[in-house]
Amino acid sequence: MPKHTVAVLGAGKIGELVVAGLLRSGRPAENLLVTARRPERGAELTERYGVPVVDNATAVERAGVLAIAVKPQDAAALLDEIGGRISADTLVVSLCAGLPTGFFASRLAEGTPVIRVMTNTPATVDQGMTAISAGPHATDDHLSIAEEMFKPLGSTVRVPEYQQDAVTALSGSGPAYFYLMVEALIDAGVQLGLPRTVAHELVVQTAVGSAMMLRDSGEHPVKLREAVTSPAGTTAAALRELERHGVRSALLTAAEAARDRARQIAEAAG
Incomplete structure (x- = not known):
């Protein structure tokens, strides 16, 4: 995986899985950024993984890949805050269950690549199942970057986006x-x-x-x-x-x- 700086926005349970997996894959902690709503949660992640915790605006400015791991109901407010700052050459990886890539594309600059991901909690023990779908502007290269992100967590599979709700029902839940x-x-x-x-x-x-x-x-x-x-x-x-x-x-x-x-x-x- 190219050494893009990856920012995980919303480091709850799933966001933390991504951080831990990237570190296990050999990515230096300094090539990772994390945002957290609560300062104490940010401090906990820094202590546990050595990753820098920043605000959302700084994450957008410094990262080439944004992994959005907030709760689905919080995604619109997040994009209202940072959508206008995200350049079209940034790869956006959504881990928000149920939200289609069009939800993000309509709030981002034209041409911004978005990939939808559904993983599951066995990723904690490197036995996760992750399904990856490309939005309209995502290329095979973008899919490969996403696959490399989630490979340390277990198995990955590419599926067309219309199958993601079924994936959520089977492997997600x-x-x-x-x-x-x-x-x-x-x-x-x-x-x-x-x-x-x-x-x-x-x-x-x-x-x-x-x-x-x-x-x-x-x-x-x-x-x-x-x-x-x-x-x-x-x-x-x-x-x-x-x-x-x-x-x-x-x-x-x-x-x-x-x-x-x-x-x-x-x-x-x-």
Whole structure:
């Protein structure tokens, strides 16, 4: 990745993930800038990572790449403050869930390249999934810069922007679905008579191992499921109950709800 100065505007949880990932990739702390609404948060980031904390105007003046990681509802006010200062040769990378690149383009100088990014919290342990989409003025070179930014956080994939709401529903919100299922299985283990610590270890390692088999074997999940399911066995009995209670349908409905909420955020933002 070219040694552009990168400014992360709004260093909350996702912004901090980007900062930490860039540092792990070998970028010097002095080539990074961070903005934070609260001074104590800025001081915390400087102490933890050694990165300079500046105001928004200074970040725009000094950075060639602006990673905007504020909450979606705060993006309009931020762009009202700094949009007129951003030159058309600055790359704007949006991590604002639900907001299309057009939201930014309409508030920036004509021709400013914008890239929309959706990552997720497993990036904290370098196992994130990041989807990247180009706005109308972003080139392959711009996409490559964004990919290099997020490569230390896990895997990246390019998708057309119209698929980003679906990405949000699957991988953006997806960790929460898995945590809920893990939580439920641990509770089930306790009800079945296991100590909670043992149930936790059994379920978490089963989840990790199953995910690695899905990733590394190349097998379709149906084949992997069938390999565990003996005719008239314990797994078959459990799966029958999951289907009877509509787990598959519930996951589909949940993903649709997340997608629809992403669209509502975009509409509310204007």
